[in-house]
Amino acid sequence: MRFRSTRPETALLPAPAVPDSMRAVVFDDPGSTEVLRTAEVPVPTPVLSEVLVRVVAAGVNPIDAKTRAGRGLSAAIEQGPCVLGLDVSGVVVRTPFDAHPFPVGTEVYGMAAVPRTPGAYAEYAVVPTLSLARKPSSLSHVEAAGVPVAALTAWGVIVETALAHQGQRILVHAGGGGVGHFAVQFATYFGAHVIATGSGRTLDWLSELGAAQVVDYTSERFEDVVEPVDVVVDLVGNVADDTGTRSLDVIKPGGLLIEVPTGAWPGFREAAAARGIRSTDYKTIPDGGALATIARLLDSGAVRVYVDRVFDLADAAAAHAELERGHTRGKIVLHVGDD
Template sequence: MRFRSTRPETTLEAPPAVPETMRAAVFDGPGTADALHVSEVAVPTPVLSEVLIRVAAAGVNPIDAKTRAGRGMSGAIDSWPAVLGLDVSGVVVRAPFDAHPFPVGTEVYGMAAFPRTPGAYAEYVVVPTLSLARKPSSLSHVEAAGVPVAALTAWGLVVETARAHQGQRILVHAGSGGVGHFAVQFAAYFGAHVIATGSAHNLEWLRELGAAEVVDYTSTRFEDVVSDVDVVIDLIGNVSHDTGTRSLDVIRPGGMLIEVPTGAWPGFREAAAARGIRSTDYKTIPDGAALATIGRLLDSGAVRVFIDRVFDLDEAATAHAEIERGHTRGKIVLHVSDD
């Protein structure tokens, strides 16, 4: 007996033509923001499970600026010029196989594997399949490009490490920044009592995001008004006013300090242990499955992304200068194409 498939027949379209070269914002070695300039470079070639994406927008993160300046991930760059950029939103133009989860034409967002491969400040980028998710339908590409690194970092801090839950008290330093504004929302969504530090003009906005208490760090020392905290998510460290060290004064015995900025407080583990406080650092995991969950929260309206400024690819140097000022509300994004 012969069985006939009941699945509808599909006609595979030829993949779109991809040029050999592309425009990208590159830098030729560590330097100031002005080191970034647009140049013509080769389009990267996807291998194994990687997909090739035509970039619509690329997020700008503090780690990008640190890397450009010779810190961050600069030590892993093995050839020049280098193309920065982790956050990407765009359209798949090459997939590993026809029945791939993200076939040609799919709108996706995720994290590039820079510096192992060229980054997203370019017209095309290769991204591992497991670092991708379908773009939330409610978001533009510019909005989606502001999500991956910041939201995945916040998700790892709040959900996977702090295990936010009803009744828990969580203090988020720098709550209005890229990672911070997601951390406040995730912690509130899972029922925690959220306390956030920020400047005066951001306090009402932080309340709108879900913070139950806000502290203006420019006029009030948070340890004077906050106590008995279960978890501190420190996005500042000791590079500014000993924020990390002072945080130990507000954490209950057995509570947790999550120290995020690399190198901002080398002795935090020993200092926390001496006070009977647990501690850990954190590195972002480019988890496409978690990003898909975050996408559903964004589409439902339970969580939102705030885009502070949008620059064209040609203005990458200006975008870096802006993020290095350190007062960004939400995210800065590069507009690359109109896909």
């Protein structure tokens, strides 16, 4: 009996010529958006299981802005210039071996290992094999670049940590943001009753994404209108109106608080424990297997990604400024190169 591989067939293509240098957006020292500049830098060299990806689009995430400002991942930057950009969507141009799961020419999306290696705010990026998956066929590269960090964070929080299931009540703060709009959809997909906070143009949209109840945080306090919940996914913390602390008032005894933003509420563990509530923080795991599952959900139409704004690579500073103004609906993406 002969067994056939279930992996999609991809013809082996000759490796395209790769230049020695590339256009990238870098910063030398932390600071405001003005520290970002366009420069010509060496194309990174993949080692071991890494592949080289020609970048078509790169997602912009809050962790990028925090790192640029001297927080986030900045402690791991050994020297400048640094190339930001965890989210990448593009085409494989170099692989470690001929029979690699992502042959040359494969359209992929995933997470670069910033700041261990240069990121996706560049024409080329090296990405670990285990942090990649085939790009959802129904999505453009610009749409796909808005997925990895936000969707993997939401997947880890909702599916792997909260264990979303039928009959469970989950409150998602900032449901209209990058992570939030995936969290609402994943929790709904797995049968949970979802409540989401938002404002303005996100309110009706959150209902379309599956939220059973939407709370406009600008006009009412969620603790006054939300019945007790099993899980709170806090994507805000205490940086705005003590959202984290107030969340303890709506969590059932023995329920779970998941605190996502780094440093947004340093004392959440002690505060939750004092109320008989379980708690944990969360850090994104760059899991290519999970990305492959998410790709199937995206291609089936069960989950959607929303890209709010697209900027050219050279306008990365403007993209960071837009992100830091807040109230982004879904994701911001940089267009880097041609399909």
